[in-house]
Amino acid sequence: xxxxxxxxxxxxxxxxxxxxxxxxxxxxxxxxxxxxxxxxxxxxxxxxxxxxxxxxxxxxxxxxxxxxxxxxxxxxxxxxxxxxxxxxxxxxxxxxxxxxxxxxxxxxxxxxxxxxxxxxxxxxxxxxxxxxxxxxxxxxxxxxxxxxxxxxxxxxxxxxxxxxxxxxxxxxxxxxxxxxxxxxxxxxxxxxxxxxxxxxxxxxxxxxxxxxxxxxxxxxxxxxxxxxxxxxxxxxxxxxxxxxxxxxxxxxxxxxxxxxxxxxxxxxxxxxxxxxxxxxxxxxxxxxxxxxxxxxxxxxxxxxxxxxxxxxxxxxxxxxxxxxxxxxxxxxxxxxxxxxxxxxxxxxxxxxxxxxxxxxxxxxxxxxxxxxxxxxxxxxxxxxxxxxxxxxxxxxxxxxxxxxxxxxxxxxxxxxxxxxxxxxxxxxxxxxxxxxxxxxxxxxxxxxxxxxxxxxxxxxxxxxxxxxxxxxxxxxxxxxxxxxxxxxxxxxxxxxxxxxxxxxxxxxxxxxxxxxxxxxxxxxxxxxxxxxxxxxxxxxxxxxxxxxxxxxxxxxxxxxxxxxxxxxx
Amino acid sequence: xxxxxxxxxxxxxxxxxxxxxxxxxxxxxxxxxxxxxxxxxxxxxxxxxxxxxxxxxx
Numbered sequence: 306x307x308x309x310x311x312x313x314x315x316x317x318x319x320x321x322x323x324x325x326x327x328x329x330x331x332x333x334x335x336x337x338x339x340x341x342x343x344x345x346x347x348x349x350x351x352x353x354x355x356x357x358x359x360x361x362x363x364x365x366x367x368x369x370x371x372x373x374x375x376x377x378x379x380x381x382x383x384x385x386x387x388x389x390x391x392x393x394x395x396x397x398x399x400x401x402x403x404x405x406x407x408x409x410x411x412x413x414x415x416x417x418x419x420x421x422x423x424x425x426x427x428x429x430x431x432x433x434x435x436x437x438x439x440x441x442x443x444x445x446x447x448x449x450x451x452x453x454x455x456x457x458x459x460x461x462x463x464x465x466x467x468x469x470x471x472x473x474x475x476x477x478x479x480x481x482x483x484x485x486x487x488x489x490x491x492x493x494x495x496x497x498x499x500x501x502x503x504x505x506x507x508x509x510x511x512x513x514x515x516x517x518x519x520x521x522x523x524x525x526x527x528x529x530x531x532x533x534x535x536x537x538x539x540x541x542x543x544x545x546x547x548x549x550x551x552x553x554x555x556x557x558x559x560x561x562x563x564x565x566x567x568x569x570x571x572x573x574x575x576x577x578x579x580x581x582x583x584x585x586x587x588x589x590x591x592x593x594x595x596x597x598x599x600x601x602x603x604x605x606x607x608x609x610x611x612x613x614x615x616x617x618x619x620x621x622x623x624x625x626x627x628x629x630x631x632x633x634x635x636x637x638x639x640x641x642x643x644x645x646x647x648x649x650x651x652x653x654x655x656x657x658x659x660x661x662x663x664x665x666x667x668x669x670x671x672x673x674x675x676x677x678x679x680x681x682x683x684x685x686x687x688x689x690x691x692x693x694x695x696x697x698x699x700x701x702x703x704x705x706x707x708x709x710x711x712x713x714x715x716x717x718x719x720x721x722x723x724x725x726x727x728x729x730x731x732x733x734x735x736x737x738x739x740x741x742x743x744x745x746x747x748x749x750x751x752x753x754x755x756x757x758x759x760x761x762x763x764x765x766x767x768x769x770x771x772x773x774x775x776x777x778x779x780x781x782x783x784x785x786x787x788x789x790x791x792x793x794x795x796x797x798x799x800x801x802x803x804x805x806x807x808x809x810x811x812x813x814x815x816x817x818x819x820x821x822x823x824x825x826x827x828x829x830x831x832x833x834x835x836x837x838x839x840x841x842x843x844x845x846x847x848x849x850x851x852x853x854x855x856x857x858x859x860x861x862x863x864x865x866x867x868x869x870x871x872x873x874x
Numbered sequence: 875x876x877x878x879x880x881x882x883x884x885x886x887x888x889x890x891x892x893x894x895x896x897x898x899x900x901x902x903x904x905x906x907x908x909x910x911x912x913x914x915x916x917x918x919x920x921x922x923x924x925x926x927x928x929x930x931x932x
Contacts, residue, residue: 314896318889325885332876354878486878493882497921501914508908649896649911653889653918 315652330475343480352587356594359578361488365665374634376610380534389561392866394569399592407588414573415680423753431680442669443713491660498657506612519615550797559803563810613637674702736809737763755820763813883925890919
C-alpha cells in the first residue's frame, strides 16, 4: 500500500501537542505531595473534568481503530457497543454504585472488595487486574506502532520509545491529576481532529442518503438484505440475517448486560476517574457527564468505517486487501485520513490518533500503579510504611508499568494472536465480576467465601463454555473448541463472546448466592454501613435544582439513547 | 491547581492560527473545492479563544 507522507507542518502540530502534554505534567508536579495526590488527585477533580477523563481513558487507539474497523465490517450495528453496551451501565454506576465506591473512601475497586468481603477476594481481583492492564497497555502500544510503521513508515522501535517516554514523563511528574487533565485535552483533540474527516467523507459520498445507498451494495454483495449495514435492530430477529451474526437476546443480555456492566461498573481504569472527583455529587455525575459525549461517539469512530466500506464497495480499492483476501478493516480511519486531509489537517488527524493512544495508555498505567501500590505492595509485601514510601513506590510502579507495557508490545510481535488471548482472558475474568458487585452491594447476606468462589466458578464456567463451543467457520483453538469436543456451533465469533459472558455472569451469580446461604457472615451491619444499599443512608438531591440532579441527567441519557435506537432501528 | 481551560485554549488557538495562516498562503493543492485548512483552522481558533476567554474571566 502507498504510504502517507507528512509535511513539516504536520510534524509541527504533533510537536506542539507533545509540548502541551509535557507542560501540563510539569506544571502539576509541585502539587503532588502525598500518595493520595499522586494516586487519587487528592479527590479534588471537578465533575466536568472527571467526566471527560472517564470517557477519554476508554477512548484508546484500540477503541478508535477497532470501532472504525467494526463500522466497516458490521455497519451501524456497531453502535450497540455504545447505545446498549455503555449507556445503561454508565447510568447504573453513576446512580447506584458510586455512592458505595466513593462513600466507602476505598482508594481502588479491589480495596472496595476488601472492605465489603475479604482479603482473598481483593487479592484475586487486584492481581488479575494488574496483569491484564499491563498487557492491555502493551498491546495498544504494539497496535499503534504497527499502524504508524505501515501507514507512515515510522520505525516500530522509535514509535514505542517516543510514546512510552512521553506518557511516562507526564504521569511520573503529575500523577493521576496529570493523566486526567491530559485526557480532557486529548478528548477535545480527538473530537476536533476526527470531525473534519467525517464531514468531508459525508459531503463526498452524498450525505446519509448517499451512504446508505452504497451500504446497500455492500450488504447485497455479502448476501444480506440491502438495509443490513444501516439498521441496528431490524435484522436481529435471527443471527443469520445480520453481518454481526447475533440475535436480539444474546445482544441485550450478553453485550447490554453481562459485558457492559462488567466493564463500566467494575473496571478500575474508568472508575478511578470518578473516585478522584471532588465530592459525592461530582463522583455520581462523572459517569453521567461522560455518557453524553459517549452517546455521540459513533459519529466519530463508527461512521468513518461505514464511509470507508461504502467507498470500497463502489469505487474499488479504497481499503488495502489483507492476506485473507478481505479488506483490511483496521485501516479504515488511516485511509480516510490519507484520502481527505491535506497537509495541516492531516497533522491534526494524526495527532488525534496519537492522543487517543496516549489517553488509553495513561489510563492503564495510572490504574496499574494504584492497584499495585495499594492493593498488592502495601497489602501483601510492605504494610505499615510511611506515606512518602508509598509515593516513591507509585513513581517506581509507573516506570515499571511503562517498561512492562513495552515488553508486552514486543511480546505481541512474537505471537500473532496475543491480542485474541488477552481479550479471551479478559472476558473470562471480567464476565463474572459484575455479579459479585451486584450481590455485594445490594444483598448484605453475601459472604466473602461466596464472592471468592463465585468469581472462580464464573471464570471456570466461561472457560469451559468457550472450550466446548465454536463459532461458524472457525477451527478449534484460540477461537473456541479447544477442549476437543464441540457441543454447539454459534453463528459468529461475536455471538460466542456474548454467550460466554452470559454463562460467566450467570454461573457466578448462582454460585455466590448459594454459597452465601451456606456460609456464615463475617461482617456485621455496622461494618457494612456505606458498603451495602440497605444499610447506607440514601443520597438526597433535594437541595439541588431539578436540572442538576443526577437522576435528571440519567433520565435524559436513557431517553436520548432510546431515541437514537429508534432512529437507526 | 491549574485552570485546564488555559492550556486547552492556548493549544487550540495555536493550532487554529497556524492552519488559518497556512490556508491563506498555500495554493489550491484543498480532494471537494473546500480550503479545509482555512475553515477548520477558523473553527479551532474560535474554540480556543472561547476557552481562553472563559479561563481568563474565571
